[in-house]
Amino acid sequence: MSPVQVLLSRLDPGIPLPSYARAGDAGADLVTTTDVVLEPGRRVLVGTGIAIALPPGYAGFVHPRSGLAARTGLSVVNAPGTIDAGYRGEIKVCLVNHDPDEPIRLSRGDRIAQLVIQRVETAAFVEVAELPASERGAGGYGSTGGHATLSGNTGQGTRK
Ligand SMILES: O=c1ccn([C@H]2C[C@H](O)[C@@H](COP(=O)(O)OP(=O)(O)OP(=O)(O)O)O2)c(=O)[nH]1
Numbered sequence: 683m684s685p686v687q688v689l690l691s692r693l694d695p696g697i698p699l700p701s702y703a704r705a706g707d708a709g710a711d712l713v714t715t716t717d718v719v720l721e722p723g724r725r726v727l728v729g730t731g732i733a734i735a736l737p738p739g740y741a742g743f744v745h746p747r748s749g750l751a752a753r754t755g756l757s758v759v760n761a762p763g764t765i766d767a768g769y770r771g772e773i774k775v776c777l778v779n780h781d782p783d784e785p786i787r788l789s790r791g792d793r794i795a796q797l798v799i800q801r802v803e804t805a806a807f808v809e810v811a812e813l814p815a816s817e818r819g820a821g822g823y824g825s826t827g828g829h830a831t832l833s834g835n836t837g838q839g840t841r842k
Pocket residue numbers: 744760762763764765766767769772773774775776
């Protein structure tokens with residue numbers, strides 16, 4: 683499959699282009715333009731030094747990086763952040779430190795998140811008096827069971 687062309691403007695010339703670590707990866711790594719010390723539980727908005735123009739029918743999604751998340755507790759507050767096709771400003775990332783004890787130190791140029799480009803549909807919302815019937819109906823929020831309990835979870839599940 684040939685890659686979709688995404689026009690990019692480097693707002694900070696010292697920052698590398700987003701890049702896929704391996705061929706076929708879904709996420710292209712984004713870096714922070716600033717040094718940051720993120721105390722436990724705190725969040726910060728950082729710049730990535732790039733702006734893009736996605737073709738109509740596409741959107742970008744800013745996801746956390748799993749290695750950093752597992753090792754340090756670093757995540758993205760609004761994960762995944764949504765980059766609209768019409769957005770021409772700098773892509774920014776709202777980082778959060780989920781670790782309860784340790785601060786996270788980030789340096790300019792560190793890879794802090796990843797950008798996934800996807801095709802998206804836009805809907806025409808059609809109001810009706812009654813929705814068509816379905817097997818699920820209005821059941822949700824654990825209606826099928828199997829969810830963990832807050833305490834005393836045996837790992838056996840609660841599905842009846
Ligand atoms: O992680 C993110 C999320 C969003 N954006 C930019 C691109 C996006 O197109 C724009 C608006 O994002 P969103 O719609 O999620 O935010 P909003 O609070 O609804 O703002 P708006 O009223 O501008 O739509 O902000 C980022 O740079 N990084």
